[in-house]
Amino acid sequence: MAYIVGVGLGLFVFVFARVVGLARERGFYPTVLAVVATYYGLFAVMGGSPEAIIAESTVAALFFAVTAIGFKRNLWIVAAGLAAHGLFDAIHGHVITNPGMPEWWPVFCGTIDVVLGVGLAWLLLQNKVCAAAH
Secondary structure, three states: OHHHHHHHHHHHHHHHHHHHOHHHOOOHHHHHHHHHOOHHHHHHHHHOOHHHHHHHHHHHHHHHHHHHHHHHOEHHHHHHHHHHHHHHHHHHHHHOOOOOOOOOHHHHHHHHHHHHHHHHHHHHHOOOOOOEOO
């Protein structure tokens, strides 16, 4: 079920951003990547685990770096970052123990991340958004 809802919501966000014009702005997908990088930290706080907070904050910092570099240089980096976060979701439980994370979250979030990463790549291939910063 988490896959179905993740794909559905990922497609909804993608279409919504296109229809209202958010996806035309270079900052939209980098902002999405920065936001998705913070959720595991929230779960770590909810779970009350200092070790998880440190681990999740370290990973989030890496995705924030990808966000900044991608925004400043080329949105292909952001598309790859979104897809990479989806892959990270797939291995998260094997790398970090986070007692506050819902069991279904990695599948749900990972699916949305991959859908949005592929969506951004499609927009870049179609020249609907400028890849390089000006």
